Amino acid sequence: MNVKSLIRHETLLALLLVVVLIVLSFQSDRFFTVDNLLNQGRLMTEIGLIAIAMTFVIATGGIDLSVGSILGLTAILTGVFWQNVGLPLPVAATAAIAAGTFAGFVNGVIITRFRVPPLIATLATLALYRGLAEGISQARSVRGYPEWFYVLGQQDVLGVPTQLWILFFAAVVASIILAYTTWGRTVYAVGSNEVASRFSGLSVEKTKLALYTASGFAAAVAAVIFVSRVSTTRSDMGTGIELDAITAVVLGGTSIFGGRGTIVGTIIGLCLIQALKNGLSLAGVKGDGTIMLIGAVLILAILASNLFERSGTRT
Amino acid sequence: QSVWTGGDDLPTNPLACDATPATAAAKPYDGGQPTNAPDRKGKTIKVVDVPKLIGIGYFNATSKGIADAAKEMGSMDAKTDGPSKANIDDQVTLIDNYITSGVDGILFAANDPVAIAPVLKKALAAGINVVGYDANSTPDARQWFVNQAEFNGIAKAMVDSMAAEIGDEGAFAIVTSTFTTPNQARWIAEMAAYQAKCHPKMKWLETVEAQEDNILSFNQSNTLINKYGDELKGIFGMTSVATPAAADAVTQAKKCGSVAVVGLATPNAMKPYVGAGCVKSVVLWNPVDLGYAAAYVLRATADGTLASGATSVKAGKLGDLSVINGSEILLGAPTVFNKDNIGNFDF
Amino acid sequence: MSNPTAYVSLTGMSKSFGGVKVLKEVDFDVRPGEVHALLGENGAGKSTLIKMMSGLYTPDAGTIMVGGKEVKFSSTRDAAAVGIATVYQELLLFPELSVAENVFLGNYPRTALGIIDWAEVRRRTRDLLDQLDTYDLDVDAKVLSLSVAQRQRVEIAKALSKNARILIMDEPTASLVESDVQRLMMIVRQLRERGVGIVYVSHRMSEIFALADRVTVLRDGAHVATRDIGEVDENQLVSMMVGRSIESLFPKADATIGETVLRVTNLNHGRHVRDISFDLRRGEILGIAGLVGSGRTELALTLFGMTPATSGEIAMDGKVVRIGSPRQARDLGIAYVPEDRGQQGLVKSMAIRKNVSMATIERLSSGIFIKAGEEAQRALDAVKRLSIRCRNIGQPVGELSGGNQQKVVIAKWLETMPKVLILDEPTRGVDVGAKAEIHTIMGELVKQGVAIIMISSELPEVLGMSDRVLVISGGRITGEIARAEATPERVGAAMTAHRTGEAA
Amino acid sequence: MMTTTVEATARSRSAPQRPGFFKRLFAEYGQEIVVLAAIVVLFAVVTMVNPRFISANNLTTIFSGNAYIAVAAIGMAMVIVTGNIDVSVGALIGVLATISGTLAVAGYPIWFAWLAPVLVGMAINAIIGILVAYARIPSIVVTLGALSILRGGLISVTGGTWITDLPSAYLIAQKQVLGLPVPLVFMVVLTALAALWMRYTAFGRSLYAIGGNAEAALATGIPIARRIVAVFVIHGAFAGLATILFATQLQVIQSTVPPNLELTVITAAVIGGVSILGGSGTVIGSTLATILFATIGSALIFVNVSAYWLRAVIGLLILATVLADMLRRRGRS
Ligand SMILES: Nc1ncnc2c1ncn2[C@@H]1O[C@H](COP(=O)(O)OP(=O)(O)OP(=O)(O)O)[C@@H](O)[C@H]1O
Ligand SMILES: Nc1ncnc2c1ncn2[C@@H]1O[C@H](COP(=O)(O)OP(=O)(O)OP(=O)(O)O)[C@@H](O)[C@H]1O
């Protein structure tokens, strides 16, 4: 029943995506073009990377609200390490990613060692990390990166935006991990029944620690891509991105209570949101109308799959 | 108080203490050029206006100006669409979508001068005419920028008004949106430089952040009043959100007359305070005019009548506007709203 | 078969879950002042029937008559309104709320102003608990800090608080030790005297014969028979329930007892594990008896690394080891089948296959990838070996009956090929048939040389299965009794033995 | 020695002594006491640095200027107690403020302009509650959706035009009763009423039951779905009351969604001790937490913390409160 209903939600969502794509391409002939679609991939990479890690986190029954702040902190550190400390840019970016990953690790420690519920812990670090970004940057932007750095965020590899390759690679690796490895199994088990998982000798704490660290890492990588895409660093980068990522994840069928969810679902959810944003804009709908529609789609999609699931178990 | 850098490390350039106008060194054109732009001369063009954010009075006014100009010209099909938060990412995404949808011209007010540059360059590469207003991008990412008033000019007007109200030895504090907001940051930097140069005995107490949140601005202003007591003589509001909130704080603290409020704001929001006499004057260019001018500049750019080397441009009822700094068009002097004229404006 | 003297009578009750019919046109009734026992294997549908009687489930078909009038319950409130109160099998309490509040939640005494009269709530709770001889339970304690037996007491107090005319008790004794069972039976008799009709579900035959006036047997969701207790004997009931007769409930196999695998010396953890020392040998079943709260589970948890020992020594195969986590315990060959199957033993929403492989998932992997084929094969083998009744190995464990769920937990731990298997209440809430099967499995395991520690609150089980009995009281060992000398009297005496040598 | 042992044994057979008043107080209101202590310490320390901190004006700013957050957090705390959450409350307040202000300017009776946000808040949240309770969509999903819809809707309807020329009778948050600012009175009275209601009515208690163990609540006969709709409706009413304070604090209303208000409100509720897993916590805690944040914000300005580092320090203090609470809980168990 469980597996079947999972497939059902994703199928439903994929169908919806197809319908949306068809409808939108009738609305504007510039929508369904390779260029436009690839370009959308470029725009959704940062949220995508974060949403992939968030899928794991939510599947364990947790949540990470601090990702936007980690993104901002990493972006600032990239700039500061490079310009103020004088490190070569690749080293600076790596060091910043390490710092962002560490921020995720700190979340994990607060959650696993001190047993603070994830929502509260990351609500607190959401404020803390953003504050650190602001304090470290002293509200200054860092600009003027060397041209080669923009390969990551603004250029193509084999005709496809560079960062889209990264997103694609991350999605494939993540879905394999979640579906076929002991680690993925542990994620679902912890999300379904943490106590029983502990009693079965699964390393619950280590897994969670690793997940929050990974979430920090994903946000940090997204930060560097973001900096490269927009050519500058600001301490307010990534504000509110956590809600966008969570929206994609829950739209993709991951249960907010843990225990179920897939990467495929998340990616479809992400594509659906991006297609709506882009397609509606091309069709002449303004931004405020678009966000209203996305809100409605989120509620209706989950409602529809709830109804399907319930009618399914009755027969 | 830490040194203000204005969010970037650009040098400040305070004006002379008296009314001597700045001698602008002539600069060659440094804007960008659209690639293979079709000949749009005289044709109706489709234009999108992407302000920093929608849903605030200020950008409603610029949007109105653009719409007015478009109607007047009859050959511009203009629409405003912007992010609901002053967020670089959403703004970039929106512009990107409009490039794809195939507009002829883009008007923008940048949330970040550098972050917006790649997507604007992309627009230029797609043959789209790009003109900025209110908040600039790097020059090569757009063709022209309509400058409402130079940073140092605003700084001078603000500091001089404050000095006139609280005297040359008064102490003041500033309420701004965030330290990273580019325009506000530069204004504050220029104000610091100008004050140090021309009113060295004024005392700069501190600067606080209040987002774009009017209740927070109100609370922050109150906290400043409470903290400094009688020492505080004036508050600068750096945004159209902060200034009315600061005025309200002063009103409710019954400090009208003993704490001056000087700031940038739209007249509608300030009417109650100016009317009650708690705020003497509000400095702001007319944002309707700003949008109006921007639309005319874009039209001229598309027609090819405004090109590299021009020294002025015709902007409908505003007359001739002059080119400064290579690729900027100066709107003119800021408007000062006071008890007598504030009723005449509606934005 | 509506009986004129019945207060509640159900006719033709049917219920399906997800297309599976779990109750088929069952008739049932309760009279005032009788104890009506409801019997059946795990999954026979007893709890389902009860939940319809108490308004928690809506029947698909069938009628409910109360006092001769047909009623429809749309919530438990409706059932409570006609005097039906229920103590559910899964104790349904609010962990964050106090005892008093749990008892009166939903029908608080109010003051004239209509607000809750907390003083009255506390006073009446105190009275109810005192009626249940539960003087030591603080009415202000949060339920989450209580033991299972204490929670049970709270549930009964809650039912009593409603002045029920019909009291339904779904396996109330499953987690009680003998002395508590006796106390509960006394309470049940008192209530019967007062004219309350009682529906009593239990898998323990002794209680049925001691209490019941009538019995109804269900099998596979169908009504088999309703008899007066005098008309039937134990063997008849068992064969009505399982459709066959069971030869022996305690098939104690002769296993050769080998060398020592586990040696525990002066083990301590907190207040509940004090100075514990014992040896465990291959092929041996070591029974552990004790009162509720005596610290048996705590001892198991300490051995299993859940609450690592603060002092003392554990040696496996002669080597001193440190066990700091269940993982380490598992790797050393210690397995633990916990007492709370639903919370600690199983991931109910997951398939049988995944539950069976849960403790051995690393071993079932090449690199990091799970070998799905091998996993399925092993699960199939386990299902066959332990005769777990299920549709297929992809079925979520939560859908199985209690006994079969228990077998899945055992299967999970057998996968680790443990040297020492700790079973904590292995047959709690398990029907006679499955109980015998689990005991048989234990017999086979010791034959293969596994050493078993069995914690049980059922004295007959302890005496029937153990080679040696260790009695614990107040966290200390108060008796070690060989099988030959283990009598109910000796074990019972040790269970209540005063802690020796304890200074104030 | 001997006698005390005997006495102790004897007592353990009879009813246990009720623990002392303070012990019970601490057991029941531990987190609230931690937060209150933090407020007191902050006040003491900052007043030593700058005595103006404790001036009547500054107290008004701290308590009164943030009262609307506390009022909104009361409803949020109730929602969280039932195990749900609402991330759309900021957007809702934005919408309600616009409605209220528009009515006031349009010349409707003042009482109607005050009542309208309460009613509309209840209506909107009734829909949310129905989707959560009857359609079984997790509350975070429904309210994420509602957040988008309300925010987008507000902008497309108002275009962000500010509301000015508010009649002065409407501006209730600027008035005083018995010499106390109205927002302060609102905050205290509503917190007290809500706290009593949560503790002394069957309805209030049932919210804890639902959050603590929904299955058991069902078995106890608590109509869970109806209660959840009701709690969202009540939360809507509190959002409406918060709106009154929010909209009448200044002479203009900004018709946009106040930035990050939902996070502020949720943080106040959870730091005040409402377990995010549902089932415990009080509205006294959420109000105290709001005051704590307001105190921190003001205090950092008074002690001249570098404005750049202000948010980092706030984050650190929030984290410290959270960790202190966790350590306290662990120390207890
Ligand atoms: N909510 C449910 N969803 C699906 N199946 C269920 C549900 N509740 C019970 N069942 C199934 O209905 C059957 C009867 O269950 P029930 O709990 O009534 O058995 P029981 O006689 O009480 O067993 P036990 O002695 O183990 O308590 C079982 O096969 C069980 O798996
Ligand atoms: N008075 C009490 N207050 C709080 N917790 C108690 C009290 N008495 C016992 N406990 C808790 O109960 C548990 C010990 O009882 P438990 O019933 O598990 O012991 P046991 O000997 O394993 O008995 P059984 O296996 O029959 O449950 C521990 O978790 C302990 O914390």
Ligand SMILES: [Mg+2]
């Ligand atoms: Mg049952």
Ligand SMILES: [Mg+2]
């Ligand atoms: Mg036990």
